[in-house]
Amino acid sequence: MTLTPIRAYVAGPAQGPASRTPNRVRRYFILRLIASGAVIAIMADSTATTLAIPVLGRDPIAAGLPLAEITWVSTINFAAVAALLATAGRFADLLGRRSVLALGLALYGLGATTVIAAPTWPMLLAGRLGQGIGAALMFPSSLALLLGELPPNKRAGAVALWSASSGAGALALQGGGGWLVEEYGWRGLFLPGTALAAVLLVLTPALPRSRGTTRRMPDLFGALLLVGAIAAAVLAISQGEVWGWTSTRTIGCAMAAGLLLAGALATSWQNPGGAIDIRLWRRPGFLWAGGASCLYGAASYVVLSIGPLYLKESGFDSVSLGLWLTPISVAMVVSSPLAAMASRRIGLNGIIYTGALTLGGGCALLLAHPYPNLWCLLGALLLGAGFGALSTGTFTVGTMAADPGQYAAAAGAVNTSRMLGGAIGVAGASVLVDRPIVDGPMPGFASVLMACLAVAVVLAVAALTRVARSSSRRRAARPTRREAEAELIVLRRLLAELRDSFVQVRSEAEQELARFNVHDLPAPRVPAPRVPAPPAANQR
Known part of the structure; x- marks a missing residue:
């Protein structure tokens, strides 16, 4: 008797061609479509904000406002997303991912509609806040739905598709943003995201229903503490240069962030439904994913925020500005x-190492050629390739370290780390632009690129260290020839003892059967395996 029929029965329905029914293929297609569409909408909104800020000051709605006030269009949205991501992911795991995604799409679409039709500045900020809340709900729940429904062998590719969608969203606005501004003004930049969110919301009922991991109510008080802590930290970092790093508001926000975070940790320590999943941060590899994502965000957000300002100061108009940023998104x-496919050979830490090296190469090339030319185009392609590899690597490491019931929490936590790193990076970059640390042409821009290069080096060294440790552990776990021979001797001894025990059991069984006058039992009939007949010679 062999295990072949059992294995064929167990593995066949899940792996064979017959398992790929039209319903399953259609469900996987809808999953990928909605998850990718949600990320495209979020990144399109982010790119739209970057392109809208330079021209928003000429609109009557922002007449007389200084640039520091106009940038609140981006700050309030960024703070809302960063503050709610971790909590939204945790709630999606606890209450149901499809419901959280649908709520996020509705809030995002409502906020974008408010931005497009806003008659006053406070209404515009309210719409941006609504978009941020909706994006925070959409981001982790979309990835968690994708990972939770796909088989394990397709999850790395799903993360790669999801990461590539962020570049596609930015690419769409970079390529057509200038035309939208010329035709419809800055409000036209938010039209594509609004339309896409409406379409995705209509398709959401076709998603598989996902049940939460618990029926108990999540810790709302702890969630409020965590949201307040992250929002206060983001405000302190992003507005520190405007308020003054030693001002009362900056120090007050920093202290409030520390106290609120301590309260959120205290309430989550013993509560299974706490705002912070303590078990998740204890899982091997997840802390590394959060740290790597933080460094990746510090470099990526700086490039995407400082790049448009640098190009605008160089004399580029809105159309040319978007076209010069397009290579970054294309490469991403x-x-x-490609990073997902290469990870099968070099591992995820190798992908992070390669992405950091590529990012550093792009920064070095832009440092050597500070003015826009073909070398800068190659540098932009290297930056985008590094961003794509790092995004895929960090998100895959973070989500694969989590249990299936923690996918949304993992995606939210990893992206929160990325956004906090981005806030720190942008704040540091604003300081370097005003007080550069190097001389020469474009000293502020060169100082920012040097800082990004340093971040890339630190990330590459950390990833290489983990690659080396993994290799040493595999070598240590691999048995030597002497150990293999010793294990073979032990195995032979155990088999010999097992054979002797079977002989003894057979002898005792025969003695017991003899007591009942039972002799020469017929051997059990084992049916011969069926051999398929060869095909007929004249069969076509």
Whole structure:
């Protein structure tokens, strides 16, 4: 008797061609479509904000406002997303991912509609806040739905597709943003995201229903503490340069962030439904994913925020500005799936190492050629390729370290780390632009690129260290020839003892059967395996 029929029965329905029914293929397609569409909408909104700020000051709605006030269009949205991501992911795991995604799409669409039709500045900020809340709900729940429904062998590719979608969203606005501004003004930049969110919301009922991991109510008080802590930290970091790093508001926000975070940790320590999943942060590899994502965000957000300002100061108009940023998004879209395929050979830490090296190479090339030319184009492609590899690597490491019931919490926590790193990076970059640390042409821009290069080096060294440790552990776990021979001797001894025990059992069984006058039992009939007949010679 062999295990072949059992294995065929167990593995066949899940792996064979017959398992790929039209319903399953259609469900996987809808999953990928909605998850990717949600990320495209979020990144399109982020790019739209970057392109809208330079021209928003000329609109009557922002007449007389200084640039520091106008940038609140981005700050309030960024703070809302960063503050709610971790909590939204935790709630999606506890209450149901499809419901949280649908709520996020509705809030995002409502906020974008408010921004487009806003008659006053406070109404515009309210719409941006609504978009931020909706994006925070959409981001982790979309990835968790994708990972939770796909088989394990397709999850790395799903993360790559999801990461590439962020580049596709930015690419769409960078390529057509200038035309939208010329035709419809800055409000036209938010039209694509609004339309996409409406379409995705209509398709959401086709998603598989996902039940939460618990029926108990999540810790709302702890969630409020965590949201307040992250929001206060983001405000302190992003507005420190405007308020003054030693001002009362900056120090007050920093102290409030520390106290609120301590309260959120205290309430989550013993509560299974706490705002912070303590078990998640204890899992091997997850802390590394959060740290790597933080460094990746510190570099990526700086490039995406300082790049448009640098190009605008160089005399580029809105159309040219978007076209010069397009290579970054194109390279990110292409490199994300390539990174997923390469991870099967060099591992996820190798992907993070390669992405950091590529990012550093792009920064070095832009440092050597500070003015826009073909070398800068190659540098932009390297930056985008590095971003794609790092995005795929960090998100895959973080989500694969989590249990299936923690996918949304993992995605939210990893992206929160990325956004906090981005806030720190942008704040540091604003300081370097005003007080550069190097001389020469474009000293502020060169100082920012040097800082990004340093971040890339630190990330590459950390990833290389983990690659070396993994290799040493595999070598240590691999048995030597002497150990293999010793294990073979032990195995032979155990088999010999097992054979002797079977002989003894047989002898005792025969003695017991003899007591009942039972002799020469017929051997059990084992049916011969069926051999398929060869095909007929004249069969066509």
